[in-house]
Amino acid sequence: MSTDVFVxxxxxxxxxxxxxxxxxAAAREISDATGGEVLAVLLGSDVENLGSDLAANRIIYxxxxxxxxxxxxxxxxxxxxxxxxxNPRLVLFGHTSIGMDVASLLSVNLEIPLVSSCLTISSADGxxxxxxxxxxxxxxxxxxxxxxxxxxxxxxxxxxxxxGQSSTAAEIIAVDPPQFxxxxxxxxxxxxxxxxxxxxxxxxxxxSVGRGIQSEDNIEIAEELAEAMGGVVSASRPVVDxxxxxxxxxxxxxxxxxxxxxxxxxxxxxxxxxTESITGSETIIAINTDPAAPIFNIAKYGVVxxxxxxxxxxTEKIEEM
Amino acid sequence: xxxxxxAKLVPDLVEELEINDSGTGLDMTWLRLxxxxxxxxxIEQAILLKEKSPAHVxxxxxxxxxxxxxxxxxxxxxxxxxxxxxxxxxEGMTNHALSRVYANILPDLNPDLILTGVQxxxxxxxxxxxxxxxxxxxxxxxYVAGVSIENGNIxxxxxxxxxxxxxxxxxxxxxxxxxxxxxxxxxxxxxKVRQAMKSSEIEEIEASxxxxxxxxxxxxxxxxxxxxxxxILEGDLEEVADNLxxxxxxxxxx
Numbered sequence: 315m316s317t318d319v320f321v322x323x324x325x326x327x328x329x330x331x332x333x334x335x336x337x338x339a340a341a342r343e344i345s346d347a348t349g350g351e352v353l354a355v356l357l358g359s360d361v362e363n364l365g366s367d368l369a370a371n372r373i374i375y376x377x378x379x380x381x382x383x384x385x386x387x388x389x390x391x392x393x394x395x396x397x398x399x400x401n402p403r404l405v406l407f408g409h410t411s412i413g414m415d416v417a418s419l420l421s422v423n424l425e426i427p428l429v430s431s432c433l434t435i436s437s438a439d440g441x442x443x444x445x446x447x448x449x450x451x452x453x454x455x456x457x458x459x460x461x462x463x464x465x466x467x468x469x470x471x472x473x474x475x476x477x478g479q480s481s482t483a484a485e486i487i488a489v490d491p492p493q494f495x496x497x498x499x500x501x502x503x504x505x506x507x508x509x510x511x512x513x514x515x516x517x518x519x520x521x522s523v524g525r526g527i528q529s530e531d532n533i534e535i536a537e538e539l540a541e542a543m544g545g546v547v548s549a550s551r552p553v554v555d556x557x558x559x560x561x562x563x564x565x566x567x568x569x570x571x572x573x574x575x576x577x578x579x580x581x582x583x584x585x586x587x588x589t590e591s592i593t594g595s596e597t598i599i600a601i602n603t604d605p606a607a608p609i610f611n612i613a614k615y616g617v618v619x620x621x622x623x624x625x626x627x628x629t630e631k632i633e634e635m
Numbered sequence: 636x637x638x639x640x641x642a643k644l645v646p647d648l649v650e651e652l653e654i655n656d657s658g659t660g661l662d663m664t665w666l667r668l669x670x671x672x673x674x675x676x677x678i679e680q681a682i683l684l685k686e687k688s689p690a691h692v693x694x695x696x697x698x699x700x701x702x703x704x705x706x707x708x709x710x711x712x713x714x715x716x717x718x719x720x721x722x723x724x725x726e727g728m729t730n731h732a733l734s735r736v737y738a739n740i741l742p743d744l745n746p747d748l749i750l751t752g753v754q755x756x757x758x759x760x761x762x763x764x765x766x767x768x769x770x771x772x773x774x775x776x777x778y779v780a781g782v783s784i785e786n787g788n789i790x791x792x793x794x795x796x797x798x799x800x801x802x803x804x805x806x807x808x809x810x811x812x813x814x815x816x817x818x819x820x821x822x823x824x825x826x827k828v829r830q831a832m833k834s835s836e837i838e839e840i841e842a843s844x845x846x847x848x849x850x851x852x853x854x855x856x857x858x859x860x861x862x863x864x865x866x867i868l869e870g871d872l873e874e875v876a877d878n879l880x881x882x883x884x885x886x887x888x889x
Contacts, residue, residue, distance in 0.1 A: 326795055385803070386765065386775050411778040411795050414754065415812075418761035421731070421849050422769030428731075428761045429851045444851070450648045450756045453661070457854040464851075467761075498774040499805045502790070507798025519888040543889055555676075555815050561798055568778070568794040568814065576888045583648065585756070597886055599879065600865070606651060608859075615882060616865035617875055628876040632889065635880075 315462045317350030320402040322393060323357075323368065324412045326384075327504070330364050332571075333408035336470050338369045338478030340435055341406060345371075347437035350403060354484065357381045357392050362486065369480035374400075378491035383501040386415040388494060394424055395492040401463060404435070404442070409467035410567070417465050427460040431586070434472040435459070445472075450585040451608035470590045510562020512546050518575045519545030520595075522565055523553055524588075526581015526602065526621060530558040535625045536580055542632040548572065550588045566591050580621045584609025601625070636690040636784065638681045639744055641737060641751040641763060642674035642709075644699045648756065652858070659853045668701045673752025679816035680782055681750055682713045688784065691715050693744060697724040697733065703837060710831040711823045717835065722842030729760050729850035737763070738770035739843045746808055748789065753777045753812035760850035764812035774805045777812030 319341040324331040334354075341352040354370035356362075359382035365373040374396060380388045393416065397405060405420075407413030409431055421428035431446045433454075442459040447469055459466070514520060521540040527533055533547065540547045547563065554564045565572050567587040573594035580601050582588060589612055592598060600613035601621050610616045617624060646652060646661060647669045653662040681692045693716040694709040696702050706717035720736060741749065749771075754762045768775035780800070781792035789809050793801045868878045883889035 326799065331796065383801070386777070411793065414762060415765055415775060415777040418765035419769045419775065421761055422734075422766055425849065427849050427851055430758050430761055443854075446759055448757055448759060449646065449652055449661075452648060452652055452858065453654075453856055454859050455759060455853045455856050457852050460851065498809075499776060499803055502802040502804050505792070505800040505802060507800075543883065545888065556819050564798070567796065568780075569796075569798060571797075576883065576886050597882070599882065604649070606858075610865045610867075611859060613865040615879075616867045617879070618867065619872070619875065624872055624875060627872045628879060631876050631880060635889075 316401050316403050317345070317348045318353055318400070318402045319344050319350055320353050320355050320397070320405045321370065322355045322405065322407050322413065323364070324408050324410060325358065325361065325364050328361070328364070330368070331408065331410070332475050333410055333468065333470055334368070335475035335478030336473045337406040337408065337468050339473035339475065340468065342369060342477065343473070344404065344435055344437060344442065348403070348442070353402070355393065355396060357389060365486055366483045367479050367481070368484060369478050370484045373484050373486045375486050375488050376491050377488070378494070380491065380494045380497065384412050385497065385499040385501065386419055387497050387499050389416045390419045390423065391492055391494055394420060396489065397424060397463070403463060404459065405463070405465050407465065407467045409469045413467045417467050421465055426463045426465050428465045428467070429459065430467045432466045432468045435466070447586050450583060451589065451611070452606065469586050471586070471593065508560070508562060510560060512562070514546060514548045514563060514565065515570045515572055517546045517572070519543060520548045520565070520572060520574045520576070521545050521578050521580065522548040522550065522582060523580050524550040524582030525552040527553060530556070532622070533558055535622065535629070539625055539629045539632070542629050550582050579609055579613070580625065582609055583607045584612065636684070636688065636748065637744070637746050638684060638690050638748045638750065639693045639695060639741065639746040640674070640677050640681045641749065641767070642678060642694060642696045642705055643671050643733070643755060643763075644668040644696070644701050644705065645671045645755050645757050654856050654858065659856055661856070668699060670705050671752050671755040673754065673813055675820045676816040677750040677752050677813040678709050678712065678714070679818070679820040680813055683817055684782060684784070685713060693718060695720065695737070695740070697722065697728070697842075699724050706837050707831045707835065708823060708828050710835040711827040712821060717837045719837050719839050720842050721839055722845065729847045730758055730763050730766055731760050731849040732845045732847040734763050734766035734770055735846050736842045737767050740840055741771060748807065749773070749810040750813055751810070753779070753814045759853070762812060764810050768810035771810070773808050773810050775810045775812070776803050776805060778814045779811045780815040781817050782811060
């Protein structure tokens with residue numbers, strides 16, 4: 315049985331996504347324990363240069379015009395060919411818009427078990443175990459990773475992306491693409507995000523509102539605090555889905571990664587899709603009525619209080635200063 | 636256009652979640668179940684498509700406590716056909732098993748478009764959309780926030796990080812994993828749901844035997860220690876506000 319760990323590199327428009335480095339860091343730790351190799355799987359058209367800082371023993375590189383844009387079908391056929399030829403112990407994907415699309419297809423087509431939302435992988439007495447984050451981060455699940463192969467989609471937070479980067483380029487093994495068959499999906503165009511009035515990814519103080527804000531009218535209490543402090547209001551997904559704030563203010567998986575000095579989370583529960591984008595903040599402060607809210611796991615300071623009681627008092631005090 | 640939406644019930648995260656006696660799953664005894672939020676967006680997207688051009692919308696869900704409410708609510712919103720799948724779904728239902736059940740039923744419904752939430756917060760073995768697409772050998776696009784039909788093809792807006800979207804085209808039939816409907820799920824008055832209960836019917840279909848192969852066993856489930864890293868600020872509102880102001884000053888944002 316192979317002990318190699320494959321990492322499917324995610325990249326968009328000429329840039330490797332952070333989750334790829336997180337997965338390489340995980341793969342390195344597993345292979346140190348099991349003695350296997352870390353192989354990065356890089357797919358695309360004319361993207362060989364993206365392999366230059368990947369911390370892998372080797373890079374399996376497949377170049378094809380059919381892989382120039384991500385489609386679940388093209389990636390599925392390409393990765394299936396690579397797995398069938400090399401039978402790795404684990405194949406890591408991001409728990410993302412790319413990885414989630416393709417890992418489930420492969421699980422069915424190759425009959426390989428799949429574990430989702432994996433935060434960490436550990437090795438003890440020759441057994442590999444997963445720890446996954448479920449129920450919005452409120453529950454953790456653990457179990458053994460089936461032999462001989464398992465597919466995994468990984469969430470960030472368990473490994474440092476810097477540990478997945480390398481200053482020396484790994485050896486590239488170029489492999490031929492398979493005969494692509496019956497591709498039914500194509501990319502027509504990319505739509506760039508609408509430029510907002512502010513760039514939340516560079517702001518130093520974010521007053522961020524979540525589902526707990528309850529209505530569009532209530533956003534005013536966050537706006538008032540932001541105005542008093544000289545900060546900017548951002549939001550989690552439910553608020554933007556409701557149309558209460560524009561996408562340019564969205565913090566999270568499909569929105570922006572932020573790294574302010576202070577991230578004040580008002581009524582945000584802290585689902586993984588949100589928290590993965592705020593871990594670069596210097597200080598996270600959370601106000602939430604639910605003492606079990608996962609946001610308190612990553613916050614430096616927490617207040618278990620109703621935002622509608624506390625925030626107006628806070629704003630008034632600051633305005634009086 | 637024949638649209639089928641797949642919905643399921645999941646624990647309401649507002650409630651306290653407890654682990655069962657065996658330590659490998661949730662204690663379902665007092666658990667409040669609600670529709671998976673993203674499945675609700677999938678239903679909304681189907682209704683929006685039907686409002687734009689003629690379509691027949693079927694909603695299908697496994698028979699778990701509360702399923703009738705979901706199906707009648709969808710009927711009140713404009714769904715044409717409601718199907719409840721009978722089977723032993725309460726314990727150990729994995730997405731691989733559920734997708735196989737759907738894959739056995741769906742060909743008879745002749746769907747052009749299958750919509751479901753891109754994920755649910757309880758998913759541990761992939762998500763229903765792409766698993767089902769693989770079983771049915773249909774194309775799959777996930778993380779979709781916007782759907783339209785053009786010259787018999789589907790146009791789907793797929794979300795990527797950083798606000799980037801890709802406009803993707805696919806031939807029908809297709810499975811889409813919905814992240815967000817074009818507009819948020821509409822509210823329906825209880826009176827309308829009651830009306831739907833009187834005027835519409837829920838069909839029942841027996842599930843094929845459950846086959847969970849491809850999914851993963853849970854050996855231990857636990858609640859992470861909450862607030863381990865956080866210093867919880869105590870006191871009355873005035874004290875807490877003063878504390879926060881001190882922290883803001885220390886951090887140089889005030």
